[in-house]
Amino acid sequence: MKQPPEPDHLPYKIVIGLEVHVQLATRTKLFCRCNTQFGAPPNTQTCPVCIGLPGALPVMNDEAFRLSLQTALALNCQIPPSTKWDRKQYYYPDLPKGYQISQYDLPLSHDGFLEIHDSQQRFESKRVRIRRAHLEEDAGKSIHDERSGTADSRIDLNRTGTPLLEIVSEPDMSSALEARTFLDELKLVLVYQGVSDCNMQEGSLRVDANINLHIRDRETWIPTPIVEVKNMNSFRAVERALEFEADRQFDVWQETGQRLGDAPKQTRGWDDQAEVTRPQRGKEESSDYRYFPDPDLVPVNVSPQQLDQIRRQLGPIPAVLREQLQTQWGLGAYDADVLVNQGPRLVQYFTQLAEACGDAKEASNWVQQDVMRRLKEQQTEIDAFPVSAATLAELIRMKQAGQLDRSRAREVFQHMCDHLQSPQQAMTALGIQQVDTAELSALCRSLLDKNPAIVADVKAGKQQAIGSLVGQAKKQNPNVNPAQVKEICLQLIAEMS
Amino acid sequence: MSLTRQDVEKVALLARLRLAPSEVDTMTRQLSQIVDYVQLLSELNTDDVQPLAHAIEVTNVFAADQPLDSLSREEALSNAPHTDDEYYLVPPVLGS
Ligand SMILES: [Zn+2]
Numbered sequence: 001m002k003q004p005p006e007p008d009h010l011p012y013k014i015v016i017g018l019e020v021h022v023q024l025a026t027r028t029k030l031f032c033r034c035n036t037q038f039g040a041p042p043n044t045q046t047c048p049v050c051i052g053l054p055g056a057l058p059v060m061n062d063e064a065f066r067l068s069l070q071t072a073l074a075l076n077c078q079i080p081p082s083t084k085w086d087r088k089q090y091y092y093p094d095l096p097k098g099y100q101i102s103q104y105d106l107p108l109s110h111d112g113f114l115e116i117h118d119s120q121q122r123f124e125s126k127r128v129r130i131r132r133a134h135l136e137e138d139a140g141k142s143i144h145d146e147r148s149g150t151a152d153s154r155i156d157l158n159r160t161g162t163p164l165l166e167i168v169s170e171p172d173m174s175s176a177l178e179a180r181t182f183l184d185e186l187k188l189v190l191v192y193q194g195v196s197d198c199n200m201q202e203g204s205l206r207v208d209a210n211i212n213l214h215i216r217d218r219e220t221w222i223p224t225p226i227v228e229v230k231n232m233n234s235f236r237a238v239e240r241a242l243e244f245e246a247d248r249q250f251d252v253w254q255e256t257g258q259r260l261g262d263a264p265k266q267t268r269g270w271d272d273q274a275e276v277t278r279p280q281r282g283k284e285e286s287s288d289y290r291y292f293p294d295p296d297l298v299p300v301n302v303s304p305q306q307l308d309q310i311r312r313q314l315g316p317i318p319a320v321l322r323e324q325l326q327t328q329w330g331l332g333a334y335d336a337d338v339l340v341n342q343g344p345r346l347v348q349y350f351t352q353l354a355e356a357c358g359d360a361k362e363a364s365n366w367v368q369q370d371v372m373r374r375l376k377e378q379q380t381e382i383d384a385f386p387v388s389a390a391t392l393a394e395l396i397r398m399k400q401a402g403q404l405d406r407s408r409a410r411e412v413f414q415h416m417c418d419h420l421q422s423p424q425q426a427m428t429a430l431g432i433q434q435v436d437t438a439e440l441s442a443l444c445r446s447l448l449d450k451n452p453a454i455v456a457d458v459k460a461g462k463q464q465a466i467g468s469l470v471g472q473a474k475k476q477n478p479n480v481n482p483a484q485v486k487e488i489c490l491q492l493i494a495e496m497s
Numbered sequence: 498m499s500l501t502r503q504d505v506e507k508v509a510l511l512a513r514l515r516l517a518p519s520e521v522d523t524m525t526r527q528l529s530q531i532v533d534y535v536q537l538l539s540e541l542n543t544d545d546v547q548p549l550a551h552a553i554e555v556t557n558v559f560a561a562d563q564p565l566d567s568l569s570r571e572e573a574l575s576n577a578p579h580t581d582d583e584y585y586l587v588p589p590v591l592g593s
Contacts, residue, residue, distance in 0.1 A: 026562050033565035042583050046573045053576075063562035084550040091513050093587040106550065144589060154584035157573070288511055298558050299550045 012253075013214040013221065014246045016179045017171035020186060021164045022196045023138065023204040024067045029161035030137045031058030031101065031297075036163075038202045042156040050161035052097035058296050064163035065300065067195045068108055068135045069310050071165055074193050074317060075130050075186075077112030079307055084299040085135075086291045093155050094140035102166075104291040107134035108300075114169075114189065115319055116181045119337045128182050129170035138162040159203075165195075171210065176242035183207060183235045184341075185318065192344050193315045200234055207238050212260065213249050223260040224253050229277055231269035241270040245277055321347060329360040338368055346372075346382045349389050356393030359400065366396060370413055386420050387413070395423040402484045408432060433479050440480060444488045447472055458493050466490065499536065500529045 029036055032049035048056035072079060086104040112130035140157040167186070173179045187205065190196045198205045209229045214221035229245055232238045245268070252258065268277040318340050325336035329351070339350055346367070354363035371392075375382060395416070399409040404427075415426040427433075447469050448455055457465035466486050473485045505525045509516050516524060567573075570583070579586035 028562050028564050033560065033563060034567045035564045041570070043570045043573050043585070045567050047567050051568075051573060059558060059560040061562050062559035065559065082550070082556075089511070091511075093585070142587075143584070151589065152579065152586040153589050154581065155587055156584055290511070293550055295551070298553065298555045301556050 011216050012250060013216075014174050014176075014242075015171045015212055015214055015223070016173040016176075016242060017210045018169045018173070018179060018182060019208040019210070020167045020169075020183070021138075021206040021208075022071075022167065022190060022198065024064050024163040024165055025194065025196050026061055026063045026067065026163055028061060030061050030064050030135070030163040031161055032056075034161065038199075038204075040158055042154075042158060045158040046160065050096075051157055058101065058294075060297065060300070061163060064135060065108075066310065067163075068133070068165050069302065069307070070193055070314065071167075071190065071195050072109030072112065072133045073307070073311055073314060074189050075109075075112040075114055075133060075167070077109035077130060077133055079109050079302055080106065081303075082106065082299055082301050083108040085294045085297045087294050088136075088289045088291055090289060092139065092142075093153065094142045094157070094160070096140070096157060096160060100137060100139065101294055101297070102136035102291075103134035106299075107132045108302075109133045114182065114185055116178060116185050118177070118181060119334055123175060123178055123181075126172070126178075128172045128178075131168045131170050133165055133167045136164050136166055138164045176239045176246070179209065179242055180235055180239040183238060187235075188318045188341065188343075192318055192321075207232055207235075209238060209242055211242055211245050211249070213246065213253060215253055224249055225258055225260055225263040226265050227277075228265060228267045229270055230267060230280065231271075233272065237270055237272055240275060241277060244270075244275065248277065316344060316347075325350075329354055329364075331360060331364055335364050335368065339364065342372065342382075349382050349385070352389035353393055353396075356390055357396040357400070359396070362396055362400070363393075366392060366413075370410065374417055387416050391416070391422060398423055402481050404432070405481050405483065440484060441488055441492075443473060443476060443480070444469075444485060444492055448489060448492055455493055455496070458490070459496075463490070499532045500525055504528075 023036075026036060028034060029050055032047050034045045034047050034050055037045070049058055069079060083103065084106050085101050087099040088102045088104070089099040091098055110130075110132040112133070113127045114130060115125065115127050117125035138159050138161065140155055140160040143154045143156065145151055145154075169182065173182055187198045190198050190205075196204055200206075209232070210226050211229060212226045213224045215224065227245060227249065229241050232241050267280045269280045270277050322333070322336045322340050325331045325339060325347075326333060331339070339347055349371070350363060350367045353367065354360040357363055371382075371385065371387075375385065392413070395404075395409060395412060398404050399406065404412065411430060412423055412426045412432065415421065415430055416423060419426065419429070421429065451469060451472075454465050454469060466489055469489050470482045470485050473480050474482065502521055502525050505516070505521055505528060508528075509521075509524075574580040574582070574585065577585045
């Protein structure tokens, strides 16, 4: 990864703001009761409301509104007591009404923030301000076959009217990495709240970025014209597009010296193959959207009681959870980060495991090293994981009791996953028997009798000499626990003197 | 007159209407009359009046998030000038 240079040595600062559109996880659309299920055959999920037939009336989806408030609260936003919807007018074939129902001057939330940090400390932790989050309807999909050149575009209106939350940040990010981190953290918040599936491939989460430079000019900074970058299909693409764009803008500055205001805001699209941004034709200037209040929809008032209720039902906040894993479970910052980034259900698995086995550090190791590796190999989610937290805790307790060492416990774990067995069943299947203490003592005693030289070494203070006895014990009986052998031998030697 | 020919030409462009020069003249005159008429409202003193978001005093109208039947594709596409029986067909959309 490209290491950002020290800001003090750069002749400019990068200024980035993000606009994120998130499809909310409702069953039906924002203003009609058509299904929102992704992947249905084209134009089978539409009705007079969402294809804009005359006389149809929109009615607000209560769940979409609730999910919006929930997200806004999770993003520390202010919720005004009253909000309304407006028409944003423009002509485009995937917008059948000729206007989008959106929110203009009275959005349902404003002035929140999201903290970002980097566990590798490539930038200082900061609070990115959220300017607003508002609820609007999605447009349909245009499909244009590039190969056929002038052939007609095809329009699928299934997506038209799907609820979208538009989240707008302030321009508080000063590198592509910060922007990427903001997106990762925002996605995590949304996933923890369960308000969206955030699937970028299916278009549930879309990102536009505004970026310009502030050029150092002795004691002041000169802002350059703002560019909006679109068409980024992954967070990685956002990062790369912004890195490219900052370099490009500096070149343009050196060539033209254009400042903010000298040129209109430009829209550019990211070409993922060529790894460049290219100018796009803007639809219309924003002043031409001619917003006005939608007469079909009445305002919505939000009571403090309603907000309290949503606040009580709020899902865990990733930043809070990281803190809890450190303070309540004694994990390090790095471990807490890894677990929380895996999502709420893996964290739940961890806490159940830690509670059941009574050792959070051990539980964290098992989850990160064994459970997560297994999930990755099998490309599954923790919900589908064959070994429950309670069953894994049983295995960990057997290891803690000295019945198994780490490597044997791992073998047992593999077998439990592969064959859906309990630790006992897996051990039997693997031929691992528990060696009882009497048997183990007898074995140790015979080894000491056969190795007087080692006994003498240990007596002389060379404890590591015992290692050779452990090796011999394992050869005689692969089921013995090395730690136990060592302990018993040392004890027997101590008793001799 | 409150509107200029340029205003009308801009609005026509935004509405994707192609007006002949004589039509622009007519529209400028007629739209101006409408705007002037609405302008009457500004004679009222509204200094002490709170702005309203809506003309009727109803708020919080919601529907439950329960799917109902959509139109069949045949019905949905039946008003479109061009379709391929799956999609609406429109002149090529470029630059997206
Ligand atoms: Zn519909």
